[in-house]
Amino acid sequence: xxxxxxxxxxxxxxxxxxxxxxxxxxxxxxxxxxxxxxxxxxxxxxxxxxxxxxxxxxxxxxxxxxxxxxxxxxxxxxxxxxxxxxxxxxxxxxxxxxxxxxxxxxxxxxxxxxxxxxxxxxxxxxxxxxxxxxxxxxxxxxxxxxxxxxxxxxxxxxxxxxxxxxxxxxxxxxxxxxxxxxxxxxxxxxxxxxxxxxxxxxxxxxxxxxxxxxxxxxxxxxxxxxxxxxxxxxxxxxxxxxxxxxxxxxxxxxxxxxxxxxxxxxxxxxxxxxxxxxxxxxxxxxxxxxxxxxxxxxxxxxxxxxxxxxxxxxxxxxxxxxxxxxxxxxxxxxxxxxxxxxxxxxxxxxxxxxxxxxxxxxxxxxxxxxxxxxxxxxxxxxxxxxxxxxxxxxxxxxxxxxxxxxxxxxxxxxxxxxxxxxxxxxxxxxxxxxxxxxxxxxxxxxxxxxxxxxxxxxxxxxxxxxxxxxxxxxxxxxxxxx
Amino acid sequence: xxxxxxxxxxxxxxxxxxxxxxxxxxxxxxxxxxxxxxxxxxxxxxxxxxxxxxxxxxxxxxxxxxxxxxxxxxxxxxxxxxxxxxxxxxxxxxxxxxxxxxxxxxxxxxxxxxxxxxxxxxxxxxxxxxxxxxxxxxxxxxxxxxxxxxxxxxxxxxxxxxxxxxxxxxxxxxxxxxxxxxxxxxxxxxxxxxxxxxxxxxxxxxxxxxxxxxxxxxxxxxxxxxxxxxxxxxxxxxxxxxxxxxxxxxxxxxxxxxxxxxxxxxxxxxxxxxxxxxxxxxxxxxxxxxxxxxxxxxxxxxxxxxxxxxxxxxxxxxxxxxxxxxxxxxxxxxxxxxxxxxxxxxxxxxxxxxxxxxxxxxxxxxxxxxxxxxxxxxxxxxxxxxxxxxxxxxxxxxxxxxxxxxxxxxxxxxxxxxxxxxxxxxxxxxxxxxxxxxxxxxxxxxxxxxxxxxxxxxxxxxxxxxxxxxxxxxxxxxxxxx
Numbered sequence: 001x002x003x004x005x006x007x008x009x010x011x012x013x014x015x016x017x018x019x020x021x022x023x024x025x026x027x028x029x030x031x032x033x034x035x036x037x038x039x040x041x042x043x044x045x046x047x048x049x050x051x052x053x054x055x056x057x058x059x060x061x062x063x064x065x066x067x068x069x070x071x072x073x074x075x076x077x078x079x080x081x082x083x084x085x086x087x088x089x090x091x092x093x094x095x096x097x098x099x100x101x102x103x104x105x106x107x108x109x110x111x112x113x114x115x116x117x118x119x120x121x122x123x124x125x126x127x128x129x130x131x132x133x134x135x136x137x138x139x140x141x142x143x144x145x146x147x148x149x150x151x152x153x154x155x156x157x158x159x160x161x162x163x164x165x166x167x168x169x170x171x172x173x174x175x176x177x178x179x180x181x182x183x184x185x186x187x188x189x190x191x192x193x194x195x196x197x198x199x200x201x202x203x204x205x206x207x208x209x210x211x212x213x214x215x216x217x218x219x220x221x222x223x224x225x226x227x228x229x230x231x232x233x234x235x236x237x238x239x240x241x242x243x244x245x246x247x248x249x250x251x252x253x254x255x256x257x258x259x260x261x262x263x264x265x266x267x268x269x270x271x272x273x274x275x276x277x278x279x280x281x282x283x284x285x286x287x288x289x290x291x292x293x294x295x296x297x298x299x300x301x302x303x304x305x306x307x308x309x310x311x312x313x314x315x316x317x318x319x320x321x322x323x324x325x326x327x328x329x330x331x332x333x334x335x336x337x338x339x340x341x342x343x344x345x346x347x348x349x350x351x352x353x354x355x356x357x358x359x360x361x362x363x364x365x366x367x368x369x370x371x372x373x374x375x376x377x378x379x380x381x382x383x384x385x386x387x388x389x390x391x392x393x394x395x396x397x398x399x400x401x402x403x404x405x406x407x408x409x410x411x412x413x414x415x416x417x418x419x420x421x422x423x424x425x426x427x428x429x430x431x432x433x434x435x436x437x438x439x440x441x442x443x444x445x446x447x448x449x450x451x452x453x454x455x456x457x458x459x460x461x462x463x464x465x466x467x468x469x470x471x472x473x474x475x476x477x478x479x480x481x482x
Numbered sequence: 483x484x485x486x487x488x489x490x491x492x493x494x495x496x497x498x499x500x501x502x503x504x505x506x507x508x509x510x511x512x513x514x515x516x517x518x519x520x521x522x523x524x525x526x527x528x529x530x531x532x533x534x535x536x537x538x539x540x541x542x543x544x545x546x547x548x549x550x551x552x553x554x555x556x557x558x559x560x561x562x563x564x565x566x567x568x569x570x571x572x573x574x575x576x577x578x579x580x581x582x583x584x585x586x587x588x589x590x591x592x593x594x595x596x597x598x599x600x601x602x603x604x605x606x607x608x609x610x611x612x613x614x615x616x617x618x619x620x621x622x623x624x625x626x627x628x629x630x631x632x633x634x635x636x637x638x639x640x641x642x643x644x645x646x647x648x649x650x651x652x653x654x655x656x657x658x659x660x661x662x663x664x665x666x667x668x669x670x671x672x673x674x675x676x677x678x679x680x681x682x683x684x685x686x687x688x689x690x691x692x693x694x695x696x697x698x699x700x701x702x703x704x705x706x707x708x709x710x711x712x713x714x715x716x717x718x719x720x721x722x723x724x725x726x727x728x729x730x731x732x733x734x735x736x737x738x739x740x741x742x743x744x745x746x747x748x749x750x751x752x753x754x755x756x757x758x759x760x761x762x763x764x765x766x767x768x769x770x771x772x773x774x775x776x777x778x779x780x781x782x783x784x785x786x787x788x789x790x791x792x793x794x795x796x797x798x799x800x801x802x803x804x805x806x807x808x809x810x811x812x813x814x815x816x817x818x819x820x821x822x823x824x825x826x827x828x829x830x831x832x833x834x835x836x837x838x839x840x841x842x843x844x845x846x847x848x849x850x851x852x853x854x855x856x857x858x859x860x861x862x863x864x865x866x867x868x869x870x871x872x873x874x875x876x877x878x879x880x881x882x883x884x885x886x887x888x889x890x891x892x893x894x895x896x897x898x899x900x901x902x903x904x905x906x907x908x909x910x911x912x913x914x915x916x917x918x919x920x921x922x923x924x925x926x927x928x929x930x931x932x933x934x935x936x937x938x939x940x941x942x943x944x945x946x947x948x949x950x951x952x953x954x955x956x957x958x959x960x961x962x963x964x
Contacts, residue, residue, distance in 0.1 A: 035610070037603070038564070039594065042557035044607050047622070050554045072532045075524035075643055076627055077580075082520070098559075098585040100596065104631035105577055112521065114582065114596070121519070125526050128517070140529070145558055145627065149586035161557055 041160030092212020156273035203453030227426030284345030435473030523642030574694020638755030646750035685935030709908030766827030917955030
């Protein structure tokens with residue numbers, strides 16, 4: 001008897017090719033990751049979705065601490081006047097603010113803004129914490145929720161409230177601050193490529209896309225399966241802009257007063273959206289082993305009570321040889337296929353099938369989530385083989401995403417090709433650009449494509465701008481994006 | 483030359499006996515734990531203070547997960563109408579709410595409340611998640627920030643915004659829910675007594691002090707060195723109050739529709755305030771080893787470069803034998819005494835002094851933060867001895883707090899003694915109580931003491947109420963409190 005057969009509900013997932021947006025929402029529901037909340041634009045992150053975020057946090061937090069950063073916590077409420085001190089900053093964030101006007105039963109004397117980002121409130125503390133060059137560099141990180149009012153919400157990608165980390169540092173020189181900007185971007189690239197298995201292009205944002213209040217913004221950009229780009233993390237050179245308005249000063253070694261040089265950098269729950277859109281397929285999401293909440297779903301298969309006892313026992317002894325990977329033994333009274341589907345939807349990288357004949361033959365069947373490949377192995381080799389295969393899955397996910405990115409990156413030399421390729425193929429367009437904001441705006445107007453980044457590495461000789469024909473300043477990445 | 487001598491600033495700490503409140507703020511500043519923020523009632527948790535919270539989170543999170551609870555994340559904004567659905571709940575929290583009235587540049591159609599606690603927003607999700615008895619029990623926890631507008635803020639103890647965890651569970655029967663309430667209170671007691679080394683009394687709250695919307699609230703209460711009580715954690719039996727207003731229903735095994743039985747439970751950054759007030763002394767805070775961000779401060783001592791090289795080398799080799807405890811090697815160019823003071827203020831449980839003569843004699847000097855005792859040991863015994871001594875410190879901190887609590891718990895049989903003892907001695911008063919809210923209110927009015935808890939364990943025979951003389955219902959703990 002299958003006691004839980006009423007739980008065997010067929011979950012319908014739209015095909016990616018039919019409607020990518022619908023597919024995205026379907027796999028989020030099918031994998032039980034998140035749901036829209038009754039508050040407009042907000043999401044509920046369900047336990048399985050949240051466990052992915054916990055893994056992201058754990059790895060990143062370790063990387064930040066290993067590079068000398070310390071966590072702290074600053075208030076969520078920012079006095080409106082603080083936000084207004086840096087002109088570009090308030091202009092950039094004003095349209096997205098949620099404002100507390102009443103509290104404790106009274107109208108407030110000064111409105112409080114719910115942090116959209118914390119530069120202003122944190123740097124008012126930095127001004128108190130920093131006195132001398134000995135207090136520098138100051139390397140702080142904060143894990144928290146932020147709010148940016150969202151007109152077109154999309155789970156994980158754009159929600160009114162989201163979770164993130166924001167790093168905030170202060171340095172004695174611009175060179176040191178610039179080195180920090182680069183080194184944090186490199187940590188982001190390392191994490192996104194080597195843990196999330198998402199290849200990225202790295203570079204600077206153009207002036208029109210930089211963070212409001214920064215001198216310069218660096219970014220890592222991934223390419224989703226619908227050939228749109230997604231900004232995965234940014235690292236900002238804030239110069240002395242905030243230091244000057246918040247009076248963050250230090251006495252240098254010579255005893256003279258200087259403003260500090262600052263950086264900030266952040267990544268968010270949006271990364272979960274990237275994981276879904278880069279690796280997912282028509283069966284559900286696919287989790288790279290290094291970040292997967294569950295790496296192995298061990299599924300005993302039986303037809304009668306004797307077989308049930310025997311296969312569950314075998315599953316348990318296999319499990320005892322697993323040290324490095326989170327696993328689940330799914331011995332629920334559901335037909336095997338239904339149990340397979342559930343872990344498939346949730347993207348568990350490796351399924352382990354243990355049937356009665358496998359027990360007899362001292363073997364198990366492994367099924368790779370990324371390729372569907374079935375591999376029969378001896379139980380004696382279990383620990384070694386799963387380690388190898390999970391590593392192979394990690395690399396395969398990266399390699400095929402990299403291949404996809406390569407195939408969908410087009411070098412374009414003139415405006416006709418630019419329009420045609422954006423229109424018919426999408427993906428990254430690498431083209432020469434004159435460096436002028438007006439030209440960039442015209443390109444966006446005509447194609448919805450924006451400059452995703454100006455690569456740090458020189459992309460070859462300068463010719464003429466693919467759009468306006470003026471002398472080119474950079475060879476840059478364009479794409480439509482989220 | 484002592485290059486950093488200008489950092490050797492004498493930190494002044496008011497004595498506890500002179501002014502406990504002032505002492506509390508002084509040690510928070512001296513240990514660099516937190517600071518008031520520019521937003522009224524809010525605090526900035528500085529890196530060292532936050533690292534204590536990180537340790538608290540790590541241990542508790544493991545305990546919650548080991549008992550089957552899963553983390554999730556729900557929106558911080560709650561529609562005002564949600565809060566109003568449970569009458570007692572909204573009445574209890576209304577005076578403390580912060581309200582978002584404008585967002586995205588417009589007045590909102592419905593005001594949003596910043597969560598003071600999340601029962602209402604979470605249970606609107608539970609109503610969607612739960613269909614059948616198979617979905618129960620549902621065991622969810624959330625780590626987040628909450629806001630309760632605070633008129634008399636006090637760092638860690640009462641701040642407008644604070645960090646906490648809130649557990650929310652749903653069960654098929656009242657018995658199961660009641661068992662959950664007890665088992666989470668027991669986890670809290672275990673954690674607070676065995677990690678924070680704070681002895682507590684456990685029991686029920688009286689009707690006037692229970693959580694707004696609960697059937698019953700259980701609590702753990704500690705006694706601070708100023709002989710005031712502090713509520714350290716609470717666990718609520720919510721009955722079906724919220725289930726009924728949010729429609730959280732399930733089909734039972736017989737196929738009939740039932741409302742779930744719910745619990746919620748929470749602990750917060752207030753625990754850091756408890757740590758300070760229970761263990762701290764006139765030199766600073768004292769951290770119990772099991773929760774200390776740094777267990778050992780290893781301090782090389784030298785008079786010349788040769789000695790410096792030798793003692794730092796010895797410190798480094800000692801450090802390599804430490805596996806279980808976080809440590810710091812403080813080899814800054816500051817006089818030893820100034821380095822001692824800093825780690826003393828920060829409550830590091832064990833100081834390790836390594837001077838040139840110690841190196842010669844293959845010994846080190848350990849100094850206990852809790853007793854000041856100096857212990858000279860052979861370097862060969864280092865790993866073993868520090869393990870023993872840190873364990874001894876953990877127990878000593880608990881034992882002396884327990885002794886303090888015992889000495890300051892007074893059994894009182896009549897109203898004259900009650901008033902005299904509260905007035906002259908403070909501490910816990912254990913007395914008979916009639917069970918009437920009016921009587922409890924009169925006692926509070928006259929003495930500022932409230933019922934901290936009605937112990938689960940029977941405290942002996944019933945006589946008459948110590949205040950009004952009517953027949954007693956319970957023997958309860960009274961105290962003035964935070």
